[in-house]
Amino acid sequence: xxxxxxxTKGSSLxxxxxxxxxxxxxxxxxxxxxxxxxxxxxxxxxxNCINTPNPNQEDGDNDGIGDVCDTSTINPFAAxxxxxxxxxxxxxxxxxxxxxxxxxxxxxxxDSWGWTDPDTGKEYAIVGTDRSTVFVDISNTNSPIxxxxxxxxxxxxxxxxxxxxxxxxxxxxDNVTGEDSHGLQIFxxxxxxxxxNPPEVFSVDVRLTEIGRAHNVVxxxxxxxxxxxxxxxxxxxxxxxxxxxxxxxxxxxIEGGFSEGNYSHDAQVVTxxxxxxxxxxxxxxxxxxxxxxxxxxxxxxxxxxxxSTITYPNLRYAHQGWFTEDMRYFILGDELDEVRVGNNxxxxxxxxxxxxxxxxxxxxxxNNPSVDHNGYIKDNRYFQASYxxxxxxLDISNIDNKSYTEVGFFDTYPEDNATAFDGAWNVxxxxxxxxxxxxxxxxxxxxxxxxx
Numbered sequence: 001x002x003x004x005x006x007x008t009k010g011s012s013l014x015x016x017x018x019x020x021x022x023x024x025x026x027x028x029x030x031x032x033x034x035x036x037x038x039x040x041x042x043x044x045x046x047x048n049c050i051n052t053p054n055p056n057q058e059d060g061d062n063d064g065i066g067d068v069c070d071t072s073t074i075n076p077f078a079a080x081x082x083x084x085x086x087x088x089x090x091x092x093x094x095x096x097x098x099x100x101x102x103x104x105x106x107x108x109x110x111d112s113w114g115w116t117d118p119d120t121g122k123e124y125a126i127v128g129t130d131r132s133t134v135f136v137d138i139s140n141t142n143s144p145i146x147x148x149x150x151x152x153x154x155x156x157x158x159x160x161x162x163x164x165x166x167x168x169x170x171x172x173x174d175n176v177t178g179e180d181s182h183g184l185q186i187f188x189x190x191x192x193x194x195x196x197n198p199p200e201v202f203s204v205d206v207r208l209t210e211i212g213r214a215h216n217v218v219x220x221x222x223x224x225x226x227x228x229x230x231x232x233x234x235x236x237x238x239x240x241x242x243x244x245x246x247x248x249x250x251x252x253x254i255e256g257g258f259s260e261g262n263y264s265h266d267a268q269v270v271t272x273x274x275x276x277x278x279x280x281x282x283x284x285x286x287x288x289x290x291x292x293x294x295x296x297x298x299x300x301x302x303x304x305x306x307x308s309t310i311t312y313p314n315l316r317y318a319h320q321g322w323f324t325e326d327m328r329y330f331i332l333g334d335e336l337d338e339v340r341v342g343n344n345x346x347x348x349x350x351x352x353x354x355x356x357x358x359x360x361x362x363x364x365x366x367n368n369p370s371v372d373h374n375g376y377i378k379d380n381r382y383f384q385a386s387y388x389x390x391x392x393x394l395d396i397s398n399i400d401n402k403s404y405t406e407v408g409f410f411d412t413y414p415e416d417n418a419t420a421f422d423g424a425w426n427v428x429x430x431x432x433x434x435x436x437x438x439x440x441x442x443x444x445x446x447x448x449x450x451x452x
């Protein structure tokens with residue numbers, strides 16, 4: 001050390017050191033990696049959880065993987081035992097964690113979606129609230145991280161909707177008090193990888209204001225088009241779908257719209273590969289349009305064509321629906337029949353084998369009177385947010401024979417299953433891990449998972 005101090009006073013230190021190294025046959029020391037990806041104070045080559053903060057390096061099972069990122073040690077916050085997970089009625093689904101409204105500093109939540117980072121495999125819940133869109137890292141459900149939020153572009157709204165395409169979130173809001181300028185917010189989700197001081201307040205990357213307000217946004221990921229629906233009824237397209245080219249997510253381009261079906265509350269758009277060979281490869285829109293369901297060919301954005309429409313008995317509000325994976329059937333929820341007709345939760349199924357001649361297939365009635373809201377299909381399961389009855393799962397594998405079976409549920413509103421607009425607004429069931437996101441109006445974010 002004394003020699004080194006003396007040498008540092010000279011003007012040729014580097015030359016002297018290299019001379020010593022080579023004259024003594026000393027191998028140069030390899031550069032040390034001092035990167036700290038998760039900013040927890042532990043450098044990566046010593047960190048047992050490189051991508052997740054774990055400053056104390058807890059490793060309960062001594063397998064070299066820190067507890068906060070060791071999926072083999074992830075346990076539910078409350079397992080579903082004897083019909084309850086903590087205070088919540090359940091059947092075959094465990095509560096992984098719950099984040100209340102107060103954490104997000106909001107009064108209500110609404111829609112939700114999810115994103116899986118293709119580079120890291122991390123899963124993120126994206127939840128709309130009355131005044132923001134929030135992002136939560138749920139890749140380790142033992143230690144979820146509220147990363148931050150994007151404030152609403154205009155005023156507080158009870159309706160917000162999010163979808164994801166090419167690692168970007170696309171966000172709309174529906175304000176019915178005259179404010180019509182929220183537009184489409186676009187946010188690059190890869191920015192979530194580098195959050196160092198959560199929760200952060202994010203700015204959007206792009207905001208497309210020309211669409212005004214919208215109740216919902218749907219995306220066909222195969223074609224790279226977004227469809228804003230449920231806009232101003234007095235606008236050019238009367239609240240019908242507005243076609244937005246998002247193939248370059250940060251450069252959205254409006255390419256037209258479809259007004260013939262009138263106001264569209266919600267929709268699904270697919271590149272069709274179902275049983276009707278006349279439309280194979282065409283871009284088909286199914287609109288849940290309040291008083292009817294509309295089927296349209298929107299392949300040519302300058303010339304969309306209505307194919308057919310269909311109604312059904314006791315129609316009160318055609319709200320939202322989803323194709324089965326073979327695109328033969330379409331399952332719809334009517335949001336107001338439980339209130340105005342008095343039936344139990346009803347799910348309407350159509351046979352869309354012939355898109356020119358859609359048929360009513362059958363109605364399924366649940367064993368409770370709650371109002372159904374959004375529903376999605378994965379494999380042979382129908383995952384439904386059913387307001388005060390919470391999250392419900394139906395086995396639809398016997399759909400040809402007009403029969404569904406409830407195979408599980410998680411009730412985020414334990415007080416009752418009454419016919420009212422509280423509880424589970426939306427469910428996102430598409431994560432490969434099996435984590436299921438539920439956004440509950442009154443209680444915030446839940447993540448549940450099928451019991452082992």
